[in-house]
Structure formats: C-alpha cells, structure tokens
Amino acid sequence: MDRPPKPTIDSSDDFRTFGKKLVDIIADYHDKTREFPVLPDVRPGYLSRLLPTEASDHPESWESICKDFDTAILPGMTHFNSPHFHAYFPTANNYASLMGDMLSDAFSCIGFSWIASPACTELEMITMDWLAKSLGMPEAFHHSGPGQGGGVIQGSMSETILIAMLAAKHRMLEKHNLNQVDAASKLVAYGSKQAHSSLEKGARIAGTQLRLLDIDDKHSMRGEVLESAIKEDKAKGLMPYFVCATLGTTSLCSFDAIDEISAVAKQEGLWVNVDAAYAGAALICPEYRYLITNWNGIDSFALSCNKWLMVTADCAVMFVRDSLDLLKTFNVDPLYLKHQYQKEAVDFRHWQIPLCRRFRSLKLWMVFKCYGVAGLQHNIRKQTQQAKLFENLVKSDSRFEVVNDVKMGLVCFRLIGDNSLSEELNNRVNEARKIHMSPAKTEKKYFLRLVVCSRWTVDEDLEFAWNEIQHHANEILMEQK
DSSP states (O other): OOOOOOOSSOSHHHHHHHHHHHHHHHHHHHHHGGGSOSSOOOOTTTGGGTSOSSOOSSOOOHHHHHHHIIIIIGGGOOOTTSTTBOSSSOOOOOHHHHHHHHHHHHHTOOOSSTTTOHHHHHHHHHHHHHHHHHTTOOGGGOTTSSSSOEEEEESOHHHHHHHHHHHHHHHHHHHTTOOHHHHGGGEEEEEETTSOHHHHHHHHHHTOEEEEEOOOTTSOOOHHHHHHHHHHHHHTTOEEEEEEEEBSOTTTOOBOOHHHHHHHHHHHTOEEEEEOTTGGGGGGSGGGGGGOOOOTTOSEEEEEHHHHSSOOSSOEEEEESOTHHHHHHHOOOOGGGOOTTTTTSOOGGGGSSSSOOOOTHHHHHHHHHHHHHHHHHHHHHHHHHHHHHHHHHHHTSTTEEEOSOOOSSEEEEEESSOHHHHHHHHHHHHHHTSSBOEEEEOSSOEEEEEEOOOTTOOHHHHHHHHHHHHHHHHHHHHHHO
16 A cells, blocks of 8 residues: 655644744734735635536645635635624624634534533633623523523524524423424414514424514514513414524614513513623623613523624534523433433534534633623723714714614614615625625614724724715715706
C-alpha cells in the first residue's frame, strides 16, 4: 500500500504554526471589517465558477488555501460584524467567545449525557444559573432552585419554540388521557400577528392549529384578546394548549403584555412560552425588568445569547419551570445510553430533539469570565443609546416618521407617503452596499429597520448611515417632483 500524502495541517506543531497564522487572519479581518462593502457584489452561483468542481486528490498548500479564501470566499461574504450592518438583529462576536468555541472544538465532546462528559453537563448547569440570576429570573428556573426547573442551551430559537410546543402538547394529551392522533387536530396554539415565523413552523411540525391574534396600537398582544380567542375556540370544540408571548418582536421590537397573557393562560391551563430572542438579554439591566413583573404563569423562557449577549452562534438558551415536562416528551433511553448516575445527574439529551450536543457552555463561560455582568450591561446600554441617537436624527427630518417605540437597539422608520417611496429607498440603500438594512411591514405600513448590531459601532457610523439614507431619499423625492 502506498504511503498516504502528509496532510497540510496534521501535527500539533502544524497546528501551532498555522493556528497562529489563522489568528492573525481573523484579527486582521476584524480590524478591517469597516473597510469592506457590507454586502457582496455577487450573484447566485458565483462560487461554483471560482472553485473546482471536485475535491483535490492530494493535500494543497497553506498558501493555496489562503488564496482561495481571499479571492473566492471572502468576496462573497456579507459582513455581519461590520459597523455598517444594520439588518435583522445583532450576531454577537468577540474574542472570548471565539476562544471558547476553539476549546469546544478541541475536545470533540458530544455531551448527550452526564457520563459522556461530566464537565460539559455541569458547566452548562452552572452557566445557566449564572445567566438566570443575572436576568433576575426566579429560583423556579434555576438548576440550584427548589424545584425541577433549569436552563439548557439549544441550537436555535426555532428549536426552543418547537420543543416548548411539543412538551405542551404532550402535557395536554396526558392530562386528559387523549390519543395523540385523534386529539392533535383539535389542539390550538396562540401568538400575535407580530410573532416570529418559527411559531408557524413549529405548529406545522407539532401538527396542531395556530391562531395569530390581533395587536393593539402599540403592536402588543393583550390578555383580553387571548381570553376572548380561547372562549371562541372552546365553543367550537377545540382545545387551547399553548401561547407564545414575544418580548421584542422581530419587525418592531414591540412587547406583548406578558403579565396579562400569563394570568389568562394559567387560569385556562395553557403552556406559556416567552420568545425573548433579542430583547430578553436586556433583562440583565435592572431598568428593563418591568417588562416581566410576574413569572408565576410562565412555563418556558428563551433568548438568543448570540444576539445581544456577545456569545457567538449557536447559543439559544431555554429555561423551563419543570424539566419533567421535557423528560416525559423526549426521554428515549436505550441500553447503550444508560449509565449508573442517571438517577442523580442531568442528562440534557432528554431536554432536546437531537441526541448529540456540543460543549457550547464554554463560550458563555468565557464571556462571563472575560466581561462580567457589568460588561454585558454596558454593551446593551451603549447600543440602546446609539439607537436613540439615530431616532433623533430621523425625527429631525420632517419627511420621515419613526413607527416604533424605540426602547432598545432597533429604530423603525419610513418616508411619509405611499409605501412605494420607502420600498424604493430600501432597494437603493441596499443596492449601494454602503450600509445594509432589512425592511418589514405592518398591515398598512412598509418601513425600514435599522438595528445597532456591531459591538464596534460608534456614533459616527450611525451618522454615516443617516447621511446615506438621506442621500437616496433626496434623489427619490426629487424624481417624484
């Protein structure tokens, strides 16, 4: 047998050599992020014209790898870390979290059970309690608390919603001793018309009905609207089982009346899930805790640490009041996964859909250790202040209107007049590729969303964005005349 060719990066010495070079590439990229066009000037299929159609038979040099990265991959990147990126919501990035990810990858841990890696399980429990305490959550959601509650890191916010829906469905069927096939079509879940699209996807997978409820003039779902919908559906022979309240909607960063909703749901026996993907992180600042004053009726609460808590993706955390609801739904326990400590230890495979799981808590642990709670609070307060700066810039121009209540890092605005004006503005701004924003729409108004996303954003970046927006607005309005 022929001796195999030596891989380009194989030994620990290779890793030391090329790893240091890669760290320099990453650091240089971050230092120069502001210089790149935030959106790439490419079309679908561009990369297939630049890279081979088949993998190489033999190892390629480090120089060849870097050349492909520089000339083919990097030109097709949308730069989420750029201070000129203002679309969607923040995608967190910092060196502490990157280093936590390096450790996680180095260990190759797939911590589905306690015995698979005790440190993986226990660090996750500890960091989840750190986070719960820093958010002001009651002890019912702590691993160290008196009950069966606690937190777990999932892969995405979409997973947290689906897991909550499936657990709520199982609880309802078990409570009434119902057959899943016969009863599932009668089950109905609720959310607002501003709820994230993952709620609709979750209902499809769970095989239950979903009813999206009207919102008030502040784009908030209210308790009385939920109560009325429940009564209507019960009269039709349906079985309400789940409601998803949103803390910071995607389109407008509006807030459902969670205290009202949870009070109604508790009385009616519904599972209450709080989708706090973006805005939930703000609870780390005490001045935002008025958004939830009564946790008693909440069954699950989820937020994305990789949005506003400086942890790189993927790190969606889910807190539950009673983990037994998850165990009853997801516990499949073949002999090859059993171990002698499972009666006294947490096995997170029973808290999720996949079996395997990465050592993701290392990222959160590193961020807490390197920034502290005070550092995370500072980042949120800084970006909120920057959003208020941009809001004031918009309000200074009578041709524009702000369409949301700016409480956090999102400003929603539009050109006053027909929706076509704001649609054209959005198109021209993004085609110019100097800044990037994403639009949204209520029932009547099309508007642009500017989010303070990058931790490297300074006030001058927001002034730059506003000047770019005004430039295109001037052209559009001149053409209208």
